[in-house]
Amino acid sequence: xxxxxxxxxxxxxxxxxxxxxxxxxxxxxxxxxxxxxxxxxxxxxxxxxxxxxxxxxxxxxxxxxxxxxxxxxxxxxxxxxxxxxxxxxxxxxxxxxxxxxxxxxxxxxxxxxxxxxxxxxxxxxxxxxxxxxxxxxxxxxxxxxxxxxxxxxxxxxxxxxxxxxxxxxxxxxxxxxxxxxxxxxxxxxxxxxxxxxxxxxxxxxxxxxxxxxxxxxxxxxxxxxxxxxxxxxxxxxxxxxxxxxxxxxxxxxxxxxxxxxxxxxxxxxxxxxxxx
Amino acid sequence: xxxxxxxxxxxxxxxxxxxxxxxxxxxxxxxxxxxxxxxxxxxxxxxxxxxxxxxxxxxxxxxxxxxxxxxxxxxxxxxxxxxxxxxxxxxxxxxxxxxxxxxxxxxxxxxxxxxxxxxxxxxxxxxxxxxxxxxxxxxxxxxxxxxxxxxxxxxxxxxxxxxxxxxxxxxxxxxxxxxxxxxxxxxxxxxxxxxxxxxxxxxxxxxxxxxxxxxxxxxxxxxxxxxxxxxxxxxxxxxxxxxxxxxxxxxxxxxxxxxxxxxxxxxxxxxxxxxx
Numbered sequence: 001x002x003x004x005x006x007x008x009x010x011x012x013x014x015x016x017x018x019x020x021x022x023x024x025x026x027x028x029x030x031x032x033x034x035x036x037x038x039x040x041x042x043x044x045x046x047x048x049x050x051x052x053x054x055x056x057x058x059x060x061x062x063x064x065x066x067x068x069x070x071x072x073x074x075x076x077x078x079x080x081x082x083x084x085x086x087x088x089x090x091x092x093x094x095x096x097x098x099x100x101x102x103x104x105x106x107x108x109x110x111x112x113x114x115x116x117x118x119x120x121x122x123x124x125x126x127x128x129x130x131x132x133x134x135x136x137x138x139x140x141x142x143x144x145x146x147x148x149x150x151x152x153x154x155x156x157x158x159x160x161x162x163x164x165x166x167x168x169x170x171x172x173x174x175x176x177x178x179x180x181x182x183x184x185x186x187x188x189x190x191x192x193x194x195x196x197x198x199x200x201x202x203x204x205x206x207x208x209x210x211x212x213x214x215x216x217x218x219x220x221x222x223x224x225x226x227x228x229x230x231x232x233x234x235x236x237x238x239x240x241x242x243x244x245x246x247x248x249x250x251x252x253x254x255x256x257x258x259x260x261x262x263x264x265x266x267x268x269x270x271x272x273x274x275x276x
Numbered sequence: 277x278x279x280x281x282x283x284x285x286x287x288x289x290x291x292x293x294x295x296x297x298x299x300x301x302x303x304x305x306x307x308x309x310x311x312x313x314x315x316x317x318x319x320x321x322x323x324x325x326x327x328x329x330x331x332x333x334x335x336x337x338x339x340x341x342x343x344x345x346x347x348x349x350x351x352x353x354x355x356x357x358x359x360x361x362x363x364x365x366x367x368x369x370x371x372x373x374x375x376x377x378x379x380x381x382x383x384x385x386x387x388x389x390x391x392x393x394x395x396x397x398x399x400x401x402x403x404x405x406x407x408x409x410x411x412x413x414x415x416x417x418x419x420x421x422x423x424x425x426x427x428x429x430x431x432x433x434x435x436x437x438x439x440x441x442x443x444x445x446x447x448x449x450x451x452x453x454x455x456x457x458x459x460x461x462x463x464x465x466x467x468x469x470x471x472x473x474x475x476x477x478x479x480x481x482x483x484x485x486x487x488x489x490x491x492x493x494x495x496x497x498x499x500x501x502x503x504x505x506x507x508x509x510x511x512x513x514x515x516x517x518x519x520x521x522x523x524x525x526x527x528x529x530x531x532x533x534x535x536x537x538x539x540x541x542x543x544x545x546x547x548x549x550x551x552x
Contacts, residue, residue: 022379062375062382068390072348098399099338099372100426103298106338114344123374123399126424127431148402150376155403155450156443162436167443174431 014267018056020239029247039074049252053263056090091117098123098130105133149189149212172202181205196226211237224269290543294332296515305523315350325528329539332366367393374399380409425465425488457481472502487513500545
């Protein structure tokens, strides 16, 4: 998917919601456990219930890999289902990969070709040649870790460098030499809303993927105030507060309600910023 | 596997060789393609041919993920085969993972429980809470990226910080608060032999995993001179120069010869340092 198509979807749905598919078999409604593939059945119902309010889904790859071959099957089925039924929706593999060139190329094939995702999250520690192989795929995206939402993000990301910047700012600046707003986004934790303004100065046009709204404590309003640009430029992820909102046989109805609530709030923010 | 068992194996085999299983189906001998699982058949023959000279195997997870479910099956079979037939051998998942706490825990389950690896490579960018979940497993290891062998490692790893150190040194120092020589190793590229001496001062007792000897240009002698400690403290990885040494039906005999050559050189270096 390209930049314009993503922006168009955001305007049409009046939403910049990404639903995180952090599907944990120990947390899904127990009646699903009798299904042949409970994880896929759960995802399918969550997707059907939320697709009208969401512009993106983000399967968290660890939750699938933890179940080996069967987990990978659930993941494949989930992504194929989204691509088949809701082809306008942006699919992000939250995989945090990154390795030397020939290895990153293999990861790119895994997630862009084998799984047909639109985007993958990538860790920057190994530098340009670990990121570039992902950028060579047309209409595919790297979402580079910049400033994450976890507490110990401060261990290194906020480290001051001799450039008189913090490490995550060096990551942003350097990466602008590798890609552009059409193939590169950044992960910025919502718990760091105070940093968002600074980040927007460095990357005014790029999309930012914002985890940490909801269960992790970030505020949507603050994120929009500090991070929204003229095309929205935000994808805000919510996982647990939507997918585990209810554990009855009607869990998907409650997930739909929660997604709708977030979408309504987002529609208002988009109106406030005259984007819709 | 614990520290002492690894040291004991190194002394017994007079080797600190790790064989990288970067198995690419387009590079393996073509006669294997008629097998049901060519990747596993290739790995099995490489393992049987090199196990007497190697103390560790390191499957590069990207090469398996690139084939989705079938790749994950080949990976599982490969690791199960090593654990069954050569249980004394150390198995490293070269996965470069790292995410927020609850997600890292899932990756730990994937590689330590589901796949029964001894160790996993982890990227440090997200800090302590992305690494700690891996350290909670008894007799399992984190191999943290410190200074990698790729050219653009310099983009961030060599960045000078206001602590008057380079970023990779901050990573080493900080991580010493999280783990110890019994559950934490470091990736240090052999192409950076000049940095090895400095690294040894910071982490005198820890094992270092050294990729980049052979195809990537590093020298084994230089690595030993600068990085060996009183228990060896090194695992040197070689992949392409062993596993793709030959493409005939006798490819495994040539792999064995190449592994033996490296092991002989290692035995001499271990004798020079009075470790054996």
